[in-house]
Amino acid sequence: MSVSDSLDEDLCMAALDEASRLGCGYAEVRLHVNTYTGYSLRSGVTEPTVLVDSRGVGIRVICGGSLGFGATNVLSRQSVVEAVNMAVKMAKASGDGGEKYVLSAEEAVSDNWRVSEAKSLYELPSETVVSLLRDVDSASNREVKGFSFPVRLLRIDCSTEQKLYMNSEGSKISSVVPRVSFHSVFVGLRDGERVTVSVPPGYSGLGGSGGFELIEKLRLEEYVTLRLTEIATTLSSTTAPPRGERVDVILGPNVASLTSHESVGHPFEADRILGREAAQAGESYLKPGEYNIRLGGAEAYVSDDPTIPNSMGFYLYDDEGVKARRRRLLQAGYVSELLHNRATATKFAGKSNASARAVRYSVEPLIRMANTYIEPGDWSFEELLKDTRRGVYIKSFMEWNIDDKRRNQRYVGLEAFLIENGELKASVNRPILEISTPKYWSNIDARAKDLEFYSGMCGKGDPMQGAPVYFGSPHIRLRDVVLG
Amino acid sequence: MSYDTNLEEVSQGVITQAKKLGCSDVSVVVTQNHTRLVRFANNLVTLSSSVVDTSIQVYVAHQTRRAVGVTHDTSPQSLERFVARLVDSASRLAPSDDYAPLPSGPFEYPEEQNYDKRLEGEELVEHAHQAVDAALKAGAKRVAGSLQSLVRRVHVSTSAGVAGDDSSTKILLNVRAFTEDNASGHGLSCASFLSEFNPEKAGRAAGEYAKMAESPRQLEAGVYDVIFTPTVVANILPLAEAASAYLIQSGVSYFSDQLNQQVGVEALNVWDYGVYKGGLGGRRLDDEGVPTQKTEIIAKGVFRNMLHNSSTAKKFGTKTTGNAGIISPQPNTVVFGEGDSTLEEMIQETKKGLLVTNNWYTRFQNLRTGEYSTLPRDAAFSVVDGKIGEPVAGFRLSDSVLRQLKSIHLISKTRNWVEWWEVETPTLAPYMLIKDVTATVAH
Incomplete structure (x- = not known):
């Protein structure tokens, strides 16, 4: 072929x-x-x-x-x-x-x-x-x-x-x-x-x-x-992270990018909200009819954009023939737009925003993310660091999961460092960020400019469909977080 | 290719072509699936589908260089191009020490097949309605699920003169019920024979669990003795997958370096069956045409055998167990041995514990040590002083497979078949009471 x-x-x-x-x-x-x-x-x-x-x-x-x-x-x-x-x-x-x-x-x-x-x-x-x-x-x-x-x-x-x-x-x-x-x-x-x-x-x-x-x-x-x-x-580090006390946490793009996918992208899929995926991929913390809500703080911005050139989730039309465009999902902490196909769009009295994709001939198109990311801010990583008195920098992670309504997420740090008075200090061993979704998006107070993307396969549907996606983020900072 | 195409003829054509291109070894697995699916949500059918699919898997070895491919593009011209491309890919690789000649027969295959002719034309919608109605009757307000029937025919031929057929059927129902306050319960019915399939029971279980789980309280983090249902056991203890000699050789299994070691309690026994008579799915022969068999993986808590194909068997100086997977050996049907306990006894035995009925999103932190966390999903309950207490929610379980295997306190006599979104290999699993499992919560 x-x-x-x-x-x-x-x-x-x-x-x-x-x-x-x-x-x-x-x-x-x-x-x-x-x-x-x-x-x-x-x-x-x-x-x-x-x-x-x-x-x-x-x-x-x-x-x-x-x-x-x-x-x-x-x-x-x-x-x-x-x-x-x-x-x-x-x-x-x-x-x-x-x-x-x-x-x-x-x-x-x-x-x-x-x-x-x-x-x-x-x-x-x-x-x-x-x-x-x-x-x-x-x-x-x-x-x-x-x-x-x-x-x-x-x-x-x-x-x-x-x-x-x-x-x-x-x-x-x-x-x-x-x-x-x-x-x-x-x-x-x-x-x-x-x-x-x-x-x-x-x-x-x-x-x-x-x-x-x-x-x-x-x-x-x-x-x-x-x-x-x-x-x-x-x-090699045997230093424990500060546990049980409130600290500031800087997340690297590797960690933060996945949070945009797991705790905003998925729960903003309209078919989940309507219960159509309830038996397998789960539902959402968003309820039908409750969309104009504040999920996070003024620094919480998340978009999904299939039109990013050379991205893993790139497409110009979805599998219902609708022209693709960027969708801003979260704007200053408020729910801005959901991911729709043509069927869910009618239930919301609107138009599809081209989110329907099927990964092979033998399966129906479902609502899928394309390239979901936390939008960049105007800080540099160095400025974020310098502005943090006591905290932990979690650069990357090794284990993660989230409940099927997307309210409770966990990331176990791999590369992680103490921050003291604006400087990186010793490596710390496996800090665990286990946090509710509203708290996570509410506690973000700064975003850097350095947007990075990672590729992955996103699982959904029955039969399972693994869709190619990007998840992206710059460095971000969360204030007053308790680590495990 | 139509559904009735002569599978042997297609296979022989592939073998002849690959041999002409210089291959010493060729295996061909032709699979014809007819899958019917009914999905439902909010008590309504949301999709009915019917998919007929033929795939051809081809393995070639060209002077010990190997390649394997699957094509669903089965027109003669496409197949010929595919085989040529596959052989070309193999011939460009370096010679491989992993090469082993394909086993030559003649072989005798087991007679058992889990095949129910009635499933060939069975309409599914009425079964879906039965599950929904039963869940609603048990107190649910809305019900979602998927119901799938699969009719599969497989033909395996190899250049070593081996040829054999296999047929199997399955009907799989996964149902979730929700109450007004969004408490949920889960039910499964998985069978190869319609007579063993019970959508009403699965729907009722989902509805009853959902009703019992209403108004849950937030669980406190801590260490608990946890009773796991068969659905959860089949997910968090994927022991047969970890017994793959390929994963062990690759160093990414918690059973690496554990052969003949005591990995679990004495009451723990696990086998892989080619076909478990009257059970769920299975295969009579593997992808190398070798008869499948019953392999003891864990006996009295000791890790006894890895699962092999001919390549890993050569590496470990042993015989194949009939579990090819060309690259990595795969389990066919996982069977946990029955225990002597009951769910009621487990509850009575538990002073401070939990009953977890379903889970999802199991992720490993360290594949080598088996450290993982998983999220309970649907109904979960506290168990206090021998009785089921309040429904609980908002926690995850964080543990290690190797620690858990040595902390199994009770295993039930009752076992259920499990195959669904979170469990891909058909598994006959019991209830288990496992001591000292860590529960964590969001800060």
Whole structure:
């Protein structure tokens, strides 16, 4: 399968015609092609290259007011028509016990877009990637602060997503998005003590949408070596963080970025708020009808923007054919905008803000974040530090979780340091920030300018859909926080 | 390829092509799934879907260089291009010490298959309504969930002359019930046979738990003896996954360096079954065409066996256990041994404790030591002086798997099948009472 193949418009048209013939009020068809190649090195040993390809058609219909979905990876006219019939049958089976599904009115769009690659991922020789991983492996296979790293798991993921979307309202959009990312896990060993850490920390990744040039720009050899040195220095610390007392905490972009995703992005997904994801991904602390509330302080600003060039969550139209734009979710602590698809938009008497995405042909589009971030402020990190009398700087983290209404979150620090009179002092061992969401967003009093992004896969839905996203943040400061 | 395509013919075509391209070893796993799904929320069906999907997994070894791929693009031309690309990828790698020749047969496969023909055409919506109605009757105000049926056919062929088929069915219901004040309860019904599937019971359990959990109080941080339901046990103790020889060899399992060591209490026994008769899912043969088997992972608290494919077996100087996964061995069906206790006895035994009925978002701080935290979800209760007390909320449990295995106080005779969002491998799990578990709260 090559991403240069043109996608079969006639096949999509046949699906829409069949849906129309069967009396559907609305139909959309998505011919969705994914290719993935994974390269990995385990402690210097080349692992098998992993290829995953998929190509198929997903069809959503609204029939008698109910939603039905069908999909097939048999790309014959007959099979696609059968899938439409199955989708209609499923919609009708919902009968009186089905939710009435109404879409917001949106403009029909015709467009063709792609993310360009200077170095095509599809044509990338394996040797180029493996050689880069070998260089990173050699550089990281050394002793730092008494720690050796006998286990080194390095991986580069290359994927391309190609779609042709058409709906019964006249939209026709084709797109190609290549993505590439780097991930690594190490086991550190010192005096019989073994710890597992990831670089970047928090099991996140580095990368974005584009070609292999994105990875080359990262200078991974240098980056990983530096991060391992810093991590080993911190792991050597036996100093306990100040526990049980109120201190100021500066969070590095690595930690703060995930808080924007977990405690603002997810709970602002309108389908969660309406209870549609209650059985799996959970709900939200926001309740239907209670949106004009103050969640945080004057420094709490969070946006989600699919249009950031070369970002992991980049797209120009969502999987309902709606043009993408930046969504400001939290403004000066107030709930500003939720993430909507066309169905939830109608329940809020508004328009979709293009948040619907499906990750492969065989699943329905759901409301997803794209690139969620705490907006930068006007401080420098040095100014933040200098302005802090007593506190802890948590640069990165290792473990995290949050409850399914997104009210109670926890991050265990990896690289962390005491702050005394505006200066970084000793490393401290595993400070735990376990805090309620309103308190977290209320206690932020300053944001730096140094916005950084990390890549990740966001899980939601049943069947599970892992969507590529960025989470971002500058350094931020929280006042009067108690650490565990 | 249509749903009725001759799987063996497709597989042989792939093997012939890869061998012509110079591969010494080829395995092909063709999987045909028909998945029906009904999702519901706020007591209404929100989506019905039906997806037919064929995938072909191909493993090739080219002069000890290895690659593995899965394609869902199954037209003959696409498949041919895919195999060529796969072989090309393998041939560009360095030779691998992990290479082991694919096992050659002939093999005899177990007869058991968990397959219920009735699930081929079973309509799901009525089952969803039964679950919703039962939860509402038990006191819930709104109910959400997903109900999925899966009909799977698998054909495995290898260049070592091995070929075999497998079929399985599953029906999985996950239901959450909510009361007016948003207290919630959870219920599961997981089966391979319609006769074992009970949506009403799952819905009722969710509704009853939700009702009992109304008006919870904030739990104080501290150390508690905790009773875990089978749903939670299957999530927080993924012991068969950690027994993968690949993860152990990679140094990212808490069972690394623990073979033949006492890792848990004597009452703890865990097996991996290829197919557990009358149970949930499973496979008769693995991705290398080797018959699956019953493997003792933990016996009387001792970590007895890793799970192997032929590559890890070579590395550890032993035989495959029929758990390929080409790269990493995978469990098929996890079975915890039954204990001799009951939930009632566990409650009676507990002076200061908790009953946790469901959880989510388990994350490890250190994969090597098994330190993790997890968030209770849905109904949780204090247990005081042998009785269930008030509902509690707003806490997480923070512990280490290795500490917990040695702190299991009671294991129930009753075991339930668990497979859902938070537990991917079908698991037959008991209730457990584990001593001295740390609960933390937000500051």
